[in-house]
Amino acid sequence: MRSARVPSSTRATRALGWSALAALAVTTWWGLWVSPPDVVQGQFVRMLYVHPAVATMCYAGFGVCALASVAWLWPRLRSPRWDRLAVAGAEVGSVFCAATLLTGSIWGRASWGVWWTWDARLTLTAILFALSLGYLALRRAIDNPHSRALVSSMVALLMALTVIVDHYATDWFVTLHQGETLLTPDPTVHGWQLATMLVSFLGFGLLFAWMVVHRYRLEVLEERYETEGFAFALQARRAESRDAGTSGRALAPAVPAVGTAAAPAPLRAAPAVEVPVR
Amino acid sequence: MNGYVLAAWLSCGGLLTLYALRTLRRERALRRSLSPEDPKWR
Numbered sequence: 001m002r003s004a005r006v007p008s009s010t011r012a013t014r015a016l017g018w019s020a021l022a023a024l025a026v027t028t029w030w031g032l033w034v035s036p037p038d039v040v041q042g043q044f045v046r047m048l049y050v051h052p053a054v055a056t057m058c059y060a061g062f063g064v065c066a067l068a069s070v071a072w073l074w075p076r077l078r079s080p081r082w083d084r085l086a087v088a089g090a091e092v093g094s095v096f097c098a099a100t101l102l103t104g105s106i107w108g109r110a111s112w113g114v115w116w117t118w119d120a121r122l123t124l125t126a127i128l129f130a131l132s133l134g135y136l137a138l139r140r141a142i143d144n145p146h147s148r149a150l151v152s153s154m155v156a157l158l159m160a161l162t163v164i165v166d167h168y169a170t171d172w173f174v175t176l177h178q179g180e181t182l183l184t185p186d187p188t189v190h191g192w193q194l195a196t197m198l199v200s201f202l203g204f205g206l207l208f209a210w211m212v213v214h215r216y217r218l219e220v221l222e223e224r225y226e227t228e229g230f231a232f233a234l235q236a237r238r239a240e241s242r243d244a245g246t247s248g249r250a251l252a253p254a255v256p257a258v259g260t261a262a263a264p265a266p267l268r269a270a271p272a273v274e275v276p277v278r
Numbered sequence: 279m280n281g282y283v284l285a286a287w288l289s290c291g292g293l294l295t296l297y298a299l300r301t302l303r304r305e306r307a308l309r310r311s312l313s314p315e316d317p318k319w320r
Contacts, residue, residue, distance in 0.1 A: 044280065050290050103289065218308070225308055225312060232313075
């Protein structure tokens with residue numbers, strides 16, 4: 001009865017997913033084998049092809065979340081789809097934020113000799129990660145969809161503010177973390193390093209888009225399951241009982257038979273009505 | 279290949295792969311639950 005394979009993709013998401021995989025494969029090949037070691041950082045420069053792109057996708061996730069939240073807060077635009085997009089952006093952003101902290105911590109140990117330091121950029125990224133976990137926890141704690149969207153929109157705006165401060169932290173504070181690498185008048189990377197870095201941005205960007213699309217769909221399915229899932233489950237169990245009855249197999253019925261200890265017979269015959277399932 | 283470099287690449291790749299697979303698995307489970315009568319998923 002169990003399916004061998006359930007399709008969860010469309011032609012567009014398959015193309016997006018395969019493009020992301022191809023770009024990330026090129027990033028891995030160029031990043032680990034083709035690109036030469038750096039004069040200053042040596043082999044550690046190979047972390048440059050992961051960490052900045054992942055950190056940018058973390059910002060992109062919280063950016064999507066904030067923009068969708070603003071759209072939801074705007075009375076003319078208000079729609080459940082903005083709330084779904086907001087949670088999709090926040091969850092994917094929090095995963096990329098965790099990857100940023102992991103890779104950054106490893107790079108810090110390799111370059112600075114410590115896994116962690118209370119530097120402005122690092123601390124703000126940790127705060128951002130904590131805020132994103134709080135955002136996701138808050139959404140689980142509130143049942144009413146309107147209140148959930150309203151409260152989580154406020155947290156999304158706070159996260160967006162933290163993203164802005166985090167981005168400019170290397171300019172505004174004295175930090176160990178290096179400043180801008182690419183978005184400066186005179187970029188500090190060239191040749192293979194620059195090419196590999198750009199491909200890494202493309203690969204992680206496509207992966208980010210693929211993840212947001214699938215997470216958005218998951219949100220739609222979860223909402224549908226909340227309203228229709230019970231009816232489907234009941235229907236499936238009834239079908240199983242019916243099949244077992246016709247084939248003569250001994251299978252416990254899904255719904256206890258009326259008149260048994262589990263479901264005693266009613267004193268009065270109940271009218272046959274369809275019970276609306278929510 | 280440097281150990282730190284490998285650790286950074288593997289931890290990042292592992293985390294993102296796990297999340298992608300988990301999302302797909304949840305999506306497939308929900309689709310299956312919502313369409314129990316659909317023969318293409320049997």
